[in-house]
Amino acid sequence: MTEDITIHKDVPCTFCGCLCDDIVVEVDGNHIIKNTNGCAISKERFLGHTENRCQQPTVDGKTTTLEKSIERAVKIIASSKRLLIYGLSSTENDAQREAYRLAELARAVVDNTTSVCHGPTILGAQESGEPTAGLAEVRNRSDLVIYWGANPAAAHPRHIPHYIRQPGEYIHDPKQDRKIWLVDIRATTTSRMADRFFRIEPGTDLDVLQTLRALIRGHKLDVEEVGGVNIVELEEIATAMKSAKYGVLFFGLGLTQSRGRHRNIDAAIRLIQDLNAYTKWNMLPMRGHYNVSGANKTSTWVTGYPYAVDFARGYPRYQPGEYTAVDMLARGEADALLNIAADPVAHFPRASVAHIKKIPVINIDPKINMTSTAAEVNIPAAIAGIECDGAATRMDGLPLYLRKVIEPPKGVIPDRDILRMIINSLKKEMKK
């Protein structure tokens, strides 16, 4: 039986934005039997890829053929006036590119999951720019790494062990030569791994960031504490940041989605920019979905804008808050939803979900999720990076080629091919 075993090396893991590409996947016949190097989540993603699958297309809850499901999907799209296309962050770039083509054809709105995760990061960068980081650079050079409002030990399990607690060209002993600090509102698994942990009061990120900016600029502040942190300790942080050789700030949703939102990010960016007058500092958002960075990238080169793009006028327009999925749904504006590789019913606010339940939904996903239950049409897709190839972008912008290590279930095709089928039938439908 060992004759059938194939070993795939250097496979990128398609779970989180780390996109670790050192995974060794062993395949026996058409079963993945082993994932070496991956974190617990990665192992589960590869070994459990057959679990909870949407086996066959369904229309109105009844199983049907791929062709019939496409036919219904096209009917929904053709008869909608304000279609919303959403998701895209857990699929590969080609599927995203097809989604924009469809959006243009159907004069729809297309948004990716950025609008509910690091959207404020992009808004902050639109105010101030962004000095970003590269992961190998961090490993080779960084002597001070600060995580802010992020819990990589749980959400990006190999971020610390694979990229940070590793020796690099100029950091010989990652424990001695590189310090890891954490700023968060509560103790987490990450705080137990960090060299220092600063607990701040919830909702005070902006205050703390602005205080650090003031201290770094040499201002004396007549306060005893900010955000629950003693001013002496804050002064100590400011001094340490200024005297680091190469600092990096990784920030998570604790900063982007808490009180202040894009203003927090704006302040963080300005803090990092200020520090560059003294030494070297960079920053990077801890992107969650493995290809949410790719979704921003493809959307930006194709449409000019990273998310929240409306094609109603036959050309792309951008307006977060207006063309973002949550808002369009909460206002009751979308009259149909095409969801690809995301689960809005599980993650969106109640008002948005309530509207999803009122409109026809086409759901393209490998697995059965909460959105499947609300969908008129469910079309199963191959899992990118396991059952089909493609390209994706790591959180620091590095593009990687995803592998197909195993055949998808019979009759199941990649997202991009499903979208192409929809586009081709829609074109015929529109000519009628």
Added chain:
Amino acid sequence: MTEYLVLKNGTVFDPMNGIDGEVMDICISDGKIVEKGPSNAKVIDLKGSAVMPGGVDPHSHIIGSKLNVGRLTSPESNRHYPYPATNKTRSGVAGIIPSSFATGYLYNAMGYTTVIEPALPSVKALGAWEEIEDIPGLDIGLLPMFSNSMISFKYIQDDDLSGLAAYIAWTLKSVGGLGVKVVNPGGTYAWAYGKNVCGLEDAIPEWDITPRMIMTSISNAVAELGLPHQMHFHPTNLGKPGNIETTMQQLDALKVTKAKGKKKQTVHLTHMGFDCLSVVDGGMANWKDVASGGLRFAEYYNKNEHFSTDLGQITFGPSMTMTGDGPFQHSLYQMSGGKAKWSNLPVDVELPGGAGIVPFTFEPKSPANAVQWTGPLEFALSIKDLWRLFLSTDHPNGGPFLKYPLLISWLMSKKQRETWLEMVHKYAIERSTLSEIEREYTLNEIAITTRAAPAKILGMEKTKGHLGIGADADIAVYDFNPEKTDLAKNPDLILKYFTQTKFTFKGGQQVSKKGVVAKHLSSRVHSIHPELNEDLSQRIDRELEEMMGKWFSHSFSNYPVPMRYREHLEMPKIIDSTSVQA
């Protein structure tokens, strides 16, 4: 069945073949220009139109993450410039940094058919190939950057020219590159330490090498490999008043490289407008004292034939500055008093300090900008040999490529220059000789500097930049009769005609008519694959696996761009570099 197309009676400007405004027919078959077609060939009568080879732009940033950072951080720059979809073409935006589809269409509408992306971080090349899929209608080339890479540094420090050449060859093959880009050698690396370099002998942190060693080693390696395009060079001290001195020093230093083959040039100095700023007599090296370096640099250019150059013309109005020169971009941000949106984009191992992106508006009333504007024009109008020059705005740095017609109008029309000299700050007159220059470029000279010369500089002159037999049938037809239209007296007509061709043909296919693109053609990518001898090839595989394995954070095997993204686009040219010693 082979289809023929005959373009009849156009007034042809084809300087590479010595044709300057002759009425003649051009025959096309299978995407190439052929001697003649059969009598039943399709005919388009171009009587009263000007015909030139398709435009060639060897320096325009149209691909890569730096553009996306610019678009993403400044959506306002594109908001008022929609590019609607049609039945045959895709939509997008057409502001300072057009989106990918619009980029291809807009270039085609202007009569350009070949564009080179001059700053590719190789490690991100996969993304570039994906983007090219969405940039239609062009022949494209990519120039990977080598001048701040730790791998280059290792070979340069070891005085191992073969190793350096082999690294370049390996990279060009692995990522599909056309040539070699050098950006602020050592300076961007130093930026990883918050530093920069300015002199040829400056120290580079952690390494026992100098900017001089980096630039000369790389230009030697390029010559050794026999690459068709000379080293594409962005010098140190970009954008600093007085940098004309250090630019000339660097060009002098590069004379050590001996040209191989017919071509005399071993270096292409890019965007000279940013590299050749002078200062007034007795002035200090600051913006207050800045003066045009155009005339002085023209004198240097006329005396020294080992290099070619392009203008990097600033065009006034909003632009987006983006270079692989991280410390320069930071200095722009500091000049804004910390108000500008400054982005920095480090690239693992290859560009540790990182590229920078800063939106910038060139103001006609700014004394510094007015002087900066005069430099490249004064230069272009004072040099003798136009075959070593091409027009550029260093898109989108000096302004978008959509401003080329304006640049052409400044060169072709003294009247146009006078109009603008009145609008801009008086320093343009006081600190340059521009107002005294009578010269006006002819159409033939425009054809040289936008087609023929750039094709030669790229080493693509066999198929690009001319209309002789065997050339690619990339053709721009302009809607004016050169014999009857006085463009110099009517600069508005220059803008009108050069913004939109009457027809643009790409590979013999008509892609646009009166500025409307009605055909979506996939682009092609030209690359150079230098063949190394067996020993050197084995050595470089082994050494790169070790270095990349140690320094990068992703797997060595995931570095090359997979053929699946390349094979349908790439036109690789294999060159024999086996003579490079192992």
